[in-house]
Amino acid sequence: MKPGKKIKIIAALLIGLTLVAALVFVVWRLAGERKADIIKILPDEADIRIADFVYTEVGRDDIRWEVKAKSAQYQKKQNLALFEQVQIKLTTKEGKTFTMTGDQGEMLTDKKDVTIKGHVVITSDTGERFTTDYLRYSDAGKKIHTDAPVVMESPRFRIQGAGLSINLTRGELTLSSGVRAKIN
Secondary structure: OOHHHHHHHHHHHHHHHHHHHHHHHHHHHHHHHHOHHHOEEEOOOEEEEEEEEEEEEEOHHHOEEEEEEEEEEEEOOOOEEEEEEEEEEEEOOOOOEEEEEEEEEEEEOOOOEEEEEEEEEEEEOOOOEEEEEEEEEEOOOOEEEEEEEEEEEOOOEEEEEEEEEEEOOOOEEEEEEEEEEEEO
């Protein structure tokens, strides 16, 4: 697979992550209204908390999303959704599978801005692996970015650098500094 195509796949995954976060919030709200017996109301901490959160959807273009989190909570006053131990699995209509994981995730529900932190890993069913400490998505700018070190690996190559910016509107990926590549 060509490096340019891999970058586009990763960009598509990150776009998908943003869409999943928005869908999770909507489903989370609907599930809270319908399944009050499994939701705990925590007035000091969060308005809603769900343990062992799981959500699956087949969306636009026959893309299947499966979102799992050890816990999810919503803080209405801050317009904030928080996730612990997040795993998002994306399956394309062609059958390609990508899994994104992180220790924590948060979404500003009014702005649709998303942050995933802590051991962020994206893996594909074909063996590519992308790691960093955190990623941020700005819905207003349609941009995914991090200042943290970034590593992209496959059986054939390893690329690392510091700082990543993906402009989803233009389909551009930039590593800011210290870029090194090794081809196996």
